[in-house]
Amino acid sequence: MVGTSVVAEGATSTDPRRTGSSSAVTLTVAAKETVAEGVVSLTLTHPNGGRLPDWTPGSHIDLILPDGTTRQYSLCGDRWDAHTYRVAVLREPAGRGGSAYVHDRLRPGDRVGVGGPRNNFPLVPSEKYLFIAGGIGITPLLPMVRQAELLATEWQLLYGGRTRASMAFREELAAAYGERVHIVPQDECGLLDLNAWLEGPNADTKVYCCGPAPLLAAVEQAAASWGPYGLRTERFTARTDQAEPLRATPFEVELRRSGRAVTVSPGVSVLEAVRGAGVDVLSSCEQGTCGTCLTPVVEGRPDHRDSILTDHQRAANDCMFVCVSRACGDRLVLDL
């Protein structure tokens, strides 16, 4: 199993798994431009020209649109530019309407809410990196490529997409980095030859992959021998290969700080039950993908059902995403 995290359409500094700010601000859409077929980029600035919260490669923001919908998008701009955020949004005809709003209705000058940034997909130090992007999955990898370059670390980028025209930022990547960038449009070259790229474990190399679920599954399979720390992935959507919850019966959740206890029935999330007891927990995606609802666990063993934590992090039993995760036993104690 590999390191897993989510977002791209779309964590607080007290927890080592997540870094960033949880505050929400109102920003201005300073620019909107088409960067590939079906992809627009948004440049966001503070209305007063002020600094924006700092972020690190792999971070995402919550974009709170004027119609009230909230979506998560990876930051793909320059992390050293303290006054600008940049995201890229793929039009998703089968999506829930967020990308359609951005493409069809959002205009330069509009105000949007922005939560975060959070980072569930941090770039850890390594001798070498192999970045693998599928389509709009290039977005969290762009700042990683720049970071690796700044650190003079050896890296290569394998970038697949449906067609050349649909692959955002391909020209600037190729122009800036030359032969370290491998552009593989499927209609010209077929699928990425993952077995060739991931042949045999390489202890010096970390692989970072973001893209659609079939690509992630193929990369996980090809890198099965790389061990628990070799590969890190970020997903657009929640995993669909989850088993059924371990319990089909109610369990108790004690909220240690507020001195309350709630019963969580089958079909009700811990988040819903906790809120029903009058204790608020921040949430966003409510699918176990964005990281907003991370909650420290004091006692008990969670039945982790998120798409973020690695097996190693799950085994620590010290936190859970209460929008989707449940309990293995009769009782959990949460730091709420």
Ligand code: FES
């Ligand atoms: S992980 Fe997004 S709200 Fe729980």
